[in-house]
Amino acid sequence: MKIGLIGYGNIGRFLLQSINHNHLIKDGKITAISGRNPELGQKIADEYDAEYIQEVNQLIESDVDLVIEAATVEVVKKHAAAILKSGKDFLVISVGALADQSFYEQLHLICEKFGTKLLLPSGAIGGLDILKAAKSIGQLETVSITTRKPPKALPGAPLDQETVLFSGCAEDAIQKFPQNINVSIILSLAGIGPAKTAVTIIADPKVDKNNHTIEASGSFGKLSVKVENDPMPENPKTSYLAVLSVISALQSKDALIQMG
């Protein structure tokens, strides 16, 4: 599998290291990278034995089988349709782009028509296997998430007392609390949609790491998932699990033994 990568910030470089140097994707290699800074792009491409292609449009015309976006919401909005129409699968990290329901549905139709796949890693959360199973026959009733972060990670939050910064549905959280947008969107898509998913965001001086508690109920029973996220090495702003879930999504894509 030849992979094209858009973006070579911390996450992009972690993927280059994991895939091209540590060979974590069987028969997979990042053969081309694309991004706005040609000098840095060429340097990184050389380091990881890939080709530097400045324009995403040219990457789309290249022979890669799958494209990974590790850039911005704007890159997804601008190029997702063309990538999926070109016959390439597309793994999206900036899932905030999918907050627009009509855009999401448009991509779904394109995948159907062109036989391509949109891959959405589970990011900093999980337990989505249970939500998917529970809703497989339409009997998932409630889904909520409570995110606690250290106050210093939340600009303007009081440093000395627990403060609820947001409480409402995921649809509103996506608009009003973009720092948490990826988690709100992934949970909504895996579960019962942004209008019915409850989101609470708390600045909590008692925690020193981000944590998420997902609760759900339905005909299957009850579920509670708590994840305490350690940050990515050398990048305290990104949950390590979010990056690992990208590797995992790629490993699962063509796995001979599929679990979950």
Next chain:
Amino acid sequence: MKIGLIGYGNIGRFLLQSINHNHLIKDGKITAISGRNPELGQKIADEYDAEYIQEVNQLIESDVDLVIEAATVEVVKKHAAAILKSGKDFLVISVGALADQSFYEQLHLICEKFGTKLLLPSGAIGGLDILKAAKSIGQLETVSITTRKPPKALPGAPLDQETVLFSGCAEDAIQKFPQNINVSIILSLAGIGPAKTAVTIIADPKVDKNNHTIEASGSFGKLSVKVENDPMPENPKTSYLAVLSVISALQSKDALIQMG
């Protein structure tokens, strides 16, 4: 997708209802069923517009694309290799058959050689997406599961006090506590293997439903998943989630938008 089904007990009939009557698998239909009781088999086949094929060997020679096993460990052991060699994918519910590591590895080699897939639904548990992500680069450190069941579900357990019936590694749990075999195996395969996965089984008079608490740690952070299982309608011995996870595994198999 033409599906062959082995077994038409409670689980098999639930799948027939969900797939053939409620159309929960896009473009999927159970076209053939196989099992030991010809009279009942023919009656059920007629009810769900499928063909009855008594012998699994003949089912393997038919034109189905995928086979679901909803029968016994023995059926998996006897027929898995032939099914996967015939170019059909194979979804296994009696995962107890995979306790034998050399059998599991043999099936993996067959899948590789014949380009087929072995599908293992997550059963009565979940959160496996996080375990898979955490171990994608090999940094999943500890995995444990504590299962609590009402004493009446555990023959011989005292009815009036909490009693630890088993505490040890999954490898021993698989041998000594076959009632819990599916959960022990799936968790071991998704995580760090049967020798390192810790299993505790408790008869607890305070609970009226089975529940499982999975805890894990690694470089990603910490995870705790608690699932309280409601039973399947009309079958109090089977967790509803275990059956829903079969539908979900089939829905995910060819999904255009893959999450997690």
